[in-house]
Amino acid sequence: MKRLALSAAMLASAITSIAIAERLPQGRAVAGFSTLLGMAAVIPAASWWRDRRRRKALSGRGPLSVDDLPTIPGRVYLGRGFEWTPRQAVELDREAARGAGAGALHAIGVADEKDLHLLEGELDLHLLLLGTTGTGKTRLLEVLIAQAIRRGDGVAVIDPKGDAGLLARVFDECRRANKPLTLIAPPYPGSSVPYNPVERFVEAREVADRVAALLPGGGDAEPFRAFAWEAVEAVASAMVRYREPVTLASIRRYAVEDPWALPRRLVREIAPEFAKLEPETMARRFLARRHPPAAPELERLLTLALRPREHAQKLLSALVPILSKLTSGSHRDLLSPEKGGFSWGELDRTRGVAYFYLGSLLGGDSAGAVAKMTLLDFQSYVGARYAYGVEGGPLSLFVDEMADALSAPFISLLNKGRGAGLRITGSAQSAADFEAALGSAAQARQILANANTVIQFRSPNVEDAEAFSSLAGARLLPTVSDSEAYEPALFRSGLDIVEDFRAIFGRNVAWRASEFVPPWAVTSLPRFEYFVRSGARVAKGIAPRLAPAPQDPVRSIQEGRGHAADVDFPDGPGGRGAGLGDGRNVRGA
Ligand SMILES: Nc1ncnc2c1ncn2[C@@H]1O[C@H](COP(=O)(O)OP(=O)(O)OP(=O)(O)O)[C@@H](O)[C@H]1O
Numbered sequence: 001m002k003r004l005a006l007s008a009a010m011l012a013s014a015i016t017s018i019a020i021a022e023r024l025p026q027g028r029a030v031a032g033f034s035t036l037l038g039m040a041a042v043i044p045a046a047s048w049w050r051d052r053r054r055r056k057a058l059s060g061r062g063p064l065s066v067d068d069l070p071t072i073p074g075r076v077y078l079g080r081g082f083e084w085t086p087r088q089a090v091e092l093d094r095e096a097a098r099g100a101g102a103g104a105l106h107a108i109g110v111a112d113e114k115d116l117h118l119l120e121g122e123l124d125l126h127l128l129l130l131g132t133t134g135t136g137k138t139r140l141l142e143v144l145i146a147q148a149i150r151r152g153d154g155v156a157v158i159d160p161k162g163d164a165g166l167l168a169r170v171f172d173e174c175r176r177a178n179k180p181l182t183l184i185a186p187p188y189p190g191s192s193v194p195y196n197p198v199e200r201f202v203e204a205r206e207v208a209d210r211v212a213a214l215l216p217g218g219g220d221a222e223p224f225r226a227f228a229w230e231a232v233e234a235v236a237s238a239m240v241r242y243r244e245p246v247t248l249a250s251i252r253r254y255a256v257e258d259p260w261a262l263p264r265r266l267v268r269e270i271a272p273e274f275a276k277l278e279p280e281t282m283a284r285r286f287l288a289r290r291h292p293p294a295a296p297e298l299e300r301l302l303t304l305a306l307r308p309r310e311h312a313q314k315l316l317s318a319l320v321p322i323l324s325k326l327t328s329g330s331h332r333d334l335l336s337p338e339k340g341g342f343s344w345g346e347l348d349r350t351r352g353v354a355y356f357y358l359g360s361l362l363g364g365d366s367a368g369a370v371a372k373m374t375l376l377d378f379q380s381y382v383g384a385r386y387a388y389g390v391e392g393g394p395l396s397l398f399v400d401e402m403a404d405a406l407s408a409p410f411i412s413l414l415n416k417g418r419g420a421g422l423r424i425t426g427s428a429q430s431a432a433d434f435e436a437a438l439g440s441a442a443q444a445r446q447i448l449a450n451a452n453t454v455i456q457f458r459s460p461n462v463e464d465a466e467a468f469s470s471l472a473g474a475r476l477l478p479t480v481s482d483s484e485a486y487e488p489a490l491f492r493s494g495l496d497i498v499e500d501f502r503a504i505f506g507r508n509v510a511w512r513a514s515e516f517v518p519p520w521a522v523t524s525l526p527r528f529e530y531f532v533r534s535g536a537r538v539a540k541g542i543a544p545r546l547a548p549a550p551q552d553p554v555r556s557i558q559e560g561r562g563h564a565a566d567v568d569f570p571d572g573p574g575g576r577g578a579g580l581g582d583g584r585n586v587r588g589a
Pocket residue numbers: 059060131132133134135136137138139140429528542543544545546
């Protein structure tokens with residue numbers, strides 16, 4: 001509005017000057033100058049009009065297509081917004097004192113509103129989207145994923161909740177970019193590529209980490225997790241040593257159901273003379289043999305198997321149900337393929353796109369379990385990529401509802417992933433969810449501390465609001481206080497009366513370190529509005545609203561109409577028919 005007033009003032013003064021120019025000395029020059037001034041009045045008016053149009057388009061009235069997003073190479077579009085500077089912070093304070101509501105949050109900077117972009121390099125330092133349910137996290141994730149696919153990053157999306165809109169978006173973007181999509185969707189086995197989440201590892205202990213991550217830890221639960229870890233590690237080491245494919249199904253069989261099956265087979269190979277003995281005798285004789293060929297893995301396995309069965313069964317009681325769910329029925333083929341299936345190496349090499357659609361049909365436990373193992377498997381791949389200096393482009397990992405997929409070992413990836421071309425973007429409703437998932441407030445804080453960019457939507461939770469406020473930091477802000485005082489102006493000596501009073505008005509500006517974004521501003525953000533802190537920069541933004549992507553491919557998966565590669569896509573700008581990548585026969589690094 002200021003720009004409109006400026007424009008009107010310029011126009012009015014130009015018209016007045018032209019009208020009286022004849023009566024002035026140097027009238028022609030004045031008239032010429034005034035004409036120029038009148039013409040220049042268009043500039044602020046035009047800029048106001050342009051911003052108004054953009055604001056209308058973006059603040060929800062007209063949904064955009066991904067093509068309409070004002071993207072810039074090397075930058076990531078986040079929506080419309082403005083830099084949050086001390087000027088806005090002071091203005092907000094003033095508006096709040098006048099009793100202004102949540103609407104004031106954006107209104108105070110709307111004149112400076114522009115397209116908000118993040119430097120692509122900032123993504124390497126990871127991004128977190130936080131906010132209560134329904135505030136727009138997943139939809140903004142869509143915007144970020146669409147840009148990552150268009151940039152040509154290798155992209156993996158882990159969706160523990162199974163958001164059909166998000167999957168539809170990824171399908172659509174793959175179609176446009178003419179890229180195949182590898183879909184891992186255990187709730188819809190007919191449409192899913194198989195995936196063995198324990199296939200790739202550098203050391204057997206990683207397999208144990210992945211399986212133990214499915215169990216709660218800390219307190220009374222810790223001995224159960226520790227035993228499960230030990231049992232799985234021993235089984236996995238032996239399987240590696242004797243070249244058995246490691247799958248969840250084989251771990252279930254050898255660690256839980258039949259702890260003698262693997263040692264018996266291996267003893268038969270190494271020392272056939274003991275193999276016919278009853279298992280416990282076999283184990284004791286094998287362990288006591290005089291001239292043994294070195295077989296430390298087998299010895300460990302035998303020692304474990306010799307533990308009282310009931311004791312072992314009790315300690316594995318937490319592991320059995322979750323492992324059974326992941327290895328029964330259609331999940332067995334899908335999550336325990338001995339060969340082939342999805343591989344991170346292949347995704348990386350081909351700059352592919354993979355979507356882990358876990359979803360409610362799978363049940364919360366199982367969806368979370370697959371998500372956790374997938375993240376740790378990814379972590380192992382990234383570790384190897386980094387250690388062996390594999391050249392590759394950026395890998396973007398998006399995790400919606402990140403708390404469901406978190407386990408303690410994953411935190412180290414956030415620290416170490418920097419520099420490995422890894423871009424992790426996660427969403428969560430509250431940092432308290434991280435704490436619940438990890439069982440530790442300190443580890444939950446580490447997640448927040450390791451994200452360079454935090455986009456905070458509204459949170460009713462005061463702790464979250466305070467956490468964001470402290471991330472945004474404090475700035476020296478002016479606090480203005482007015483004072484007024486009346487005092488006798490003139491005293492005469494003795495008992496004479498006061499004849500006059502004088503008033504003293506004062507204005508005092510004190511500079512104090514104050515919250516740059518006060519917590520109350522975070523708790524009162526309107527839906528789809530956010531504060532973003534990236535490094536030392538803070539901005540206030542509104543998420544763009546995308547028109548929903550076509551739902552047909554998702555519907556055909558949900559209705560069990562087979563492998564989505566069969567879905568016939570209409571012709572689109574990106575060419576025809578990007579279906580699912582046939583990851584079934586692909587083997588990765
Ligand atoms: N930028 C936006 N402009 C207008 N409407 C939006 C915008 N973003 C989201 N919406 C609407 O709000 C709904 C909820 O958004 P979204 O699913 O992204 O929320 P969420 O934060 O992911 O919630 P949850 O935590 O429950 O998953 C969407 O279905 C959409 O209709």
